[in-house]
Amino acid sequence: MKTMEAKPSMGRRAWNWLDLRYKLGPLFEALLHVEIPISARTFYLGGITLFFFMVQAITGILLAIYYQPTPEAAHKSILFIMNSVNFGWLIRSIHSWGANLMILFCVMHLLRVFFQAAYKAPREVTWVVGIVLLVATLGFGFTGYLLPWDQRAFWATTVGSEIAGAVPLVGPKLLIFLRSGTEVTARTLSRFFGMHVLVLPLSLVGALLVHIVMVHQQGLADPKRKMADPNEVALASAPASGSEPETKRKLLPFFPNYVLDEVIAWYVMLAVLIVLASLFPAGLEAPANPLLTPAHTKPEWYFLFLYQWLKLVPRIVGVALPILGGLLLVLLPFFDRNPYIAARRRPIAITIATITLIGVVAFTIWGWRS
């Protein structure tokens, strides 16, 4: 039985001991005790993407413990993980599903930010860093796909890098760079492995920290504000009370209110991951055979729209147009100078985005059914 009330709890005393020495109070005050507009609707998409990234980091480290990145051993080591290692099938299936869900939620987060016009001033650079994060996430998907070294992995990478080879001007060099030679070989595998477990994680974590610090410094965008204002007072630096001259924004504490909701969303996602991984575990095809292309080579669902698009148009157009689209996406906050926030006040942006979105979804379904 513990002695209550009279003495502070063990945890509290440990905290006080540390706080006395390292002054943790002000740090946590600054990190957690910020406020967000009560009308903000994030749907927790960015936080869920972060959750999936953490899941990928943990399961990825676990997989790397048994995985062997050589053509002779890769496929066997995956079989070993699936069949012999305790919970190996679960860890790999969660990694596989987590990758898909991370991309899905990253894109949904982007769409939310777009439709709520949260990328507008003063949050232009946060958007650009966000696109960098999306590209890094897709890079994870592309490089990770090769690692099981089965037929599907080998041929998806062959076709995918061939497409990169069609990029105007730098294409042929890019193809050699990606494959570490003219063909997909052992050198491609170790290159993709290095990218997947070292280069991309470090880059993504760096960009993620920048992204989060930026969001923290400015606070969440209020979708109910009338116009984008580059001089918008940063919520984190504004005093919690006495913001009279401000437009009397209604605020909600980030901690615990928002954080609690976010954690609930993470719990739901953890359950979704476990259910999906258990019911539909990750598969493995026959070992890669460079002399035999299987009948229907298709990329993962998030590249399907590109795949279908490339079937319809000449290769140079097919590759150049998505690159142009990507560039426009990065630069969006800089050429979309319309300051209004409400969707009906920005008909052009909303219309173009909706048509593009419908196009991408239609091409994805088309590519999937073809």
Added chain:
Amino acid sequence: MEEHPQTGSDKGQAPELSRRRFLGYFLGFSVVATAVGVLTPVIGYLWPPSKAAAGGSGRVEVGKTIDFPAGQGKVVPVNDKPVIVVNTAQGGLKAYSAICTHLGCIVGWDQPRQFILCPCHDGRFNPINGAVISGPPPAPLPELPVTVEGDAVYVTSGSA
């Protein structure tokens, strides 16, 4: 769990405090349950599967009789474990585990001096019975059964 009925019946305290404490325990239980649920597969995964630990066992052909002339010895693999086979005038054909009983280095045959030598800390073993002659090894090298059929030499290991 024991605190559970207390919250309802305890009239001495303000009800807010009891509810707060109950929720505190509930939160603690949830955190612990989550940690256990996540850590169980992770620790289970990290523990090497039993198949990988056992190297296998049984009788293995290590060479022909002409490979082991008198007064010589050599290290051969038997079921993924190193075994030293020696042929001496007094002891005849013998096989010992080549893993030094001191710190696990692989012993070798010292041709000029005619004994089994561990290169790490100068442990010396008698080739006739595997006993320690000198040096730090705490125990003799375990002997393994050798059989000769025709001109083939077999060593049997890992009867466990």
